[in-house]
Amino acid sequence: MLTLHHLEYSQSFRILWLLEELGEPYELKLYNRDPETNLAPSDYKALSPLGTAPVVTIGTLVLAESNAIIDYVLDSHPDSTLAPDPGDKDRARHLFWYHAAPGSFMPLQSIAMVLGLLETRAPWPISSLLKSVFGQVRKMFLNPRNEALLNLMEEDLGKQAFFGGDYLTGADITLVYPMYAARDKGVFDRGYPNIHAWFERIEARSAFKSARAKDDRERITFRFTN
Amino acid sequence: MLTLHHLEYSQSFRILWLLEELGEPYELKLYNRDPETNLAPSDYKALSPLGTAPVVTIGTLVLAESNAIIDYVLDSHPDSTLAPDPGDKDRARHLFWYHAAPGSFMPLQSIAMVLGLLETRAPWPISSLLKSVFGQVRKMFLNPRNEALLNLMEEDLGKQAFFGGDYLTGADITLVYPMYAARDKGVFDRGYPNIHAWFERIEARSAFKSARAKDDRERITFRFTN
Numbered sequence: 001m002l003t004l005h006h007l008e009y010s011q012s013f014r015i016l017w018l019l020e021e022l023g024e025p026y027e028l029k030l031y032n033r034d035p036e037t038n039l040a041p042s043d044y045k046a047l048s049p050l051g052t053a054p055v056v057t058i059g060t061l062v063l064a065e066s067n068a069i070i071d072y073v074l075d076s077h078p079d080s081t082l083a084p085d086p087g088d089k090d091r092a093r094h095l096f097w098y099h100a101a102p103g104s105f106m107p108l109q110s111i112a113m114v115l116g117l118l119e120t121r122a123p124w125p126i127s128s129l130l131k132s133v134f135g136q137v138r139k140m141f142l143n144p145r146n147e148a149l150l151n152l153m154e155e156d157l158g159k160q161a162f163f164g165g166d167y168l169t170g171a172d173i174t175l176v177y178p179m180y181a182a183r184d185k186g187v188f189d190r191g192y193p194n195i196h197a198w199f200e201r202i203e204a205r206s207a208f209k210s211a212r213a214k215d216d217r218e219r220i221t222f223r224f225t226n
Numbered sequence: 227m228l229t230l231h232h233l234e235y236s237q238s239f240r241i242l243w244l245l246e247e248l249g250e251p252y253e254l255k256l257y258n259r260d261p262e263t264n265l266a267p268s269d270y271k272a273l274s275p276l277g278t279a280p281v282v283t284i285g286t287l288v289l290a291e292s293n294a295i296i297d298y299v300l301d302s303h304p305d306s307t308l309a310p311d312p313g314d315k316d317r318a319r320h321l322f323w324y325h326a327a328p329g330s331f332m333p334l335q336s337i338a339m340v341l342g343l344l345e346t347r348a349p350w351p352i353s354s355l356l357k358s359v360f361g362q363v364r365k366m367f368l369n370p371r372n373e374a375l376l377n378l379m380e381e382d383l384g385k386q387a388f389f390g391g392d393y394l395t396g397a398d399i400t401l402v403y404p405m406y407a408a409r410d411k412g413v414f415d416r417g418y419p420n421i422h423a424w425f426e427r428i429e430a431r432s433a434f435k436s437a438r439a440k441d442d443r444e445r446i447t448f449r450f451t452n
Contacts, residue, residue, distance in 0.1 A: 049322070050330055050374050061318055065329045068321040075312035086301035092287055095294040096275070102328040103291045104276055107336045114337055114367070118359060126355065133344060133352070141340070148276050 002073070003027040003057045005047060006215070007040050009222035011177045012054030013215055014066050015073075018173050020207035020214075022077055028214060038224060066177075067102060070170045081167040090165025093156070097163040097171035100149070105178045108146055112138075117224060150182075150192065157194035161201060172202060181221040228299070229253040229283045231273060232441070233266050235448035237403045238280030239441055240292050241299075244399050246433035246440075248303055254440060264450060292403075293328060296396045307393040316391025319382070323389040323397035326375070331404045334372055338364075343450060376408075376418065383420035387427060398428060407447040 004019060004026055006012045010033075019026050031044045039045075040053060048055040048064050055064045056073075063069055074083045084090045115134045122130055156163065164171035179199070182188065188195055202208050212220075230245060230252055232238045236259075245252045257270045265271075266279060274281040274290050281290045282299075289295055300309050310316045341360045348356055382389065390397035405425070408414065414421055428434050438446075 049378055050326070050371065052330065063318055063322060065322055065325040067329065068318075068325040071321050071325070072318055075317070078312075086304075091301070092289055092294075092298055095297050096289060096291055099291040099294040099297070099328065100276070102325065103293065103332075104278065106329075107333045110333050111337055111340055114341075114363060118363065122359060126359065129352065129355065130359070133348060133356070137340060137344065145276065152275055 001025065001027060001058070003029060005029050005031060005044065005053075005055045005057065007031045007044055007053035008033055008215070008217055009220070010040075010053035011066055013211065013220050014173050014177055015054045015056060015069055016215060017176060017208060017211040018070055018073060018082070018170070020211040021082065021168070021173070021205075022073070022080065023207070024077075033222075038222070066174055067098065067170070070174060074170065082164075082169050082173070084165060084167075084169060088165075090160070090167075090169075093160070094164035094169045094171050097156075098169070098174060101171070101174040101178060104145075105149060105175065108142055108149070109178055109181055112142055120224075146187075150187070150195075154192050154194050157198050162198070168202070168205070172198075176202070177221060180219070184219060184221055184223065227251065227253060227284070229255060231255050231257060231270065231279075231281045231283065233257045233270055233279035234259055234441070234443055235445070236266075236279035237292055239437065239446050240399050240403055241280045241282060241295050242441060243402060243434060243437040244296055244299060244308070244396070246437040247308065247394070247399070247431075248299070248306065249433070250303075259448075264448070292400055293324065293396070296400060300396065308390075308395050308399070310391060310393075310395060314391075316386070316393075316395075319386070320390035320395045320397050323382070324395070324400060327397070327400040327404060330371075331375060331401065334368055334375070335404055335407055338368055346450075372413075376413070376421075380418050380420050383424050388424070394428070394431070398424075402428070403447060406445070410445060410447055410449065 004012065004015050006016055006028060008030065016028070031041055033039060034041055040051065044053070045051040047062065049062065050064060052064060054066055054069060055062060056069050063072060074080060084094045115137065119127055119130045119134060160166055162168050162172050163175055183199065230238065230241050232242055232254060234257065257267055259265060260267055266277065270279070271277040273288065275288065276290060278290060280292055280295060281288060282295050289298060300306060310320045341363065345353055345356045345360060386392055388394050388398050389401055409425065
């Protein structure tokens with residue numbers, strides 16, 4: 001039996017959704033963030049190899065990293081459409097988006113988060129100076145890369161219903177976290193009709209709804225000003 | 227026939243090494259960075275979906291993201307030990323390190339790179355102020371996370387020869403880039419005997435040597451002061 005150690009407002013929501021999609025029994029342990037620091041509590045950090053969420057335990061095995069967990073869990077479901085088989089027409093598309101989540105989308109968000117935190121927490125006039133310097137990073141580096149990524153998403157979701165192709169796959173599940181983080185920041189407020197349709201499509205799924213109900217939080221992603 | 231579009235001093239070295247390990251025929255196209263901006267040349271950016279390296283083409287398929295390419299190429303080599311099968315005793319270990327490379331190690335390096343660039347390129351006294359602010363980010367966030375990661379690497383490489391377990395796997399291949407980036411920055415200068423043994427072990431492989439020869443650069447990774 002697998003135990004999902006789910007930290008509220010964290011990337012472990014992916015695994016909660018995955019397990020609901022698979023409909024297999026699992027044990028769910030919920031952990032709240034420290035109300036002072038917003039970080040994972042000490043028992044969570046002690047459990048997770050790198051102190052990060054998600055983490056699952058299966059007997060004596062302790063496994064972290066979202067996509068490692070998704071791959072491992074799907075090993076036991078070889079017939080699931082959540083991972084198109086080698087040779088499937090959607091295989092390459094699925095793999096690209098599955099790995100673009102940690103490989104391209106998340107790092108851009110992490111860099112933006114660190115810069116944003118520094119800006120907002122520094123006292124004036126340092127904050128003002130940081131804003132000016134970071135504005136250049138956004139203009140030269142972060143914004144063009146983000147824009148290329150979002151445009152490709154919009155294009156691909158205009159061709160097929162899910163990131164992974166015709167069916168929901170691990171690509172959609174791993175992208176759910178950065179997609180909601182982006183939506184919460186207003187990134188999709190103008191345009192992106194195909195991306196909006198994707199959000200509607202996943203939110204209509206019963207497994208997504210039950211994952212949200214078990215999570216029982218007002219939103220999926222973390223933000224520093226809760 | 228697969229064509230690897232290899233950008234010098236970039237993450238596409240992984241795929242060069244992968245293909246040499248597999249010993250299958252492929253076409254290699256080399257691209258130099260723009261000597262002014264250090265970025266990929268415009269023909270590379272036009273080819274790659276997000277403008278990033280690596281990218282491979284197979285007929286009309288254009289595929290980016292290191293781990294997507296590794297997975298896709300290994301689909302055609304089901305008997306390769308580069309990916310332990312589901313149920314293999316090294317499966318979970320392999321998956322953890324395979325996904326920890328883009329999921330944990332690379333983002334820490336990317337954030338550190340952006341901060342380092344801002345520090346060194348800003349004029350004094352802004353540079354001095356940034357150093358002080360970023361020092362706090364390093365102390366509170368980057369260093370503890372990096373240290374946890376490096377300690378776990380050292381521990382795991384003391385138990386088995388490769389990140390992926392008893393055999394070289396995609397985990398070692400995808401980690402090669404951030405591992406050399408860290409080594410070049412002096413991260414392993416003191417201690418880490420098991421990590422040093424891993425470097426020796428991979429450098430002794432004939433496929434690694436031929437990848438280095440085809441790359442034909444004085445080092446593997448990119449740095450801004452070439």
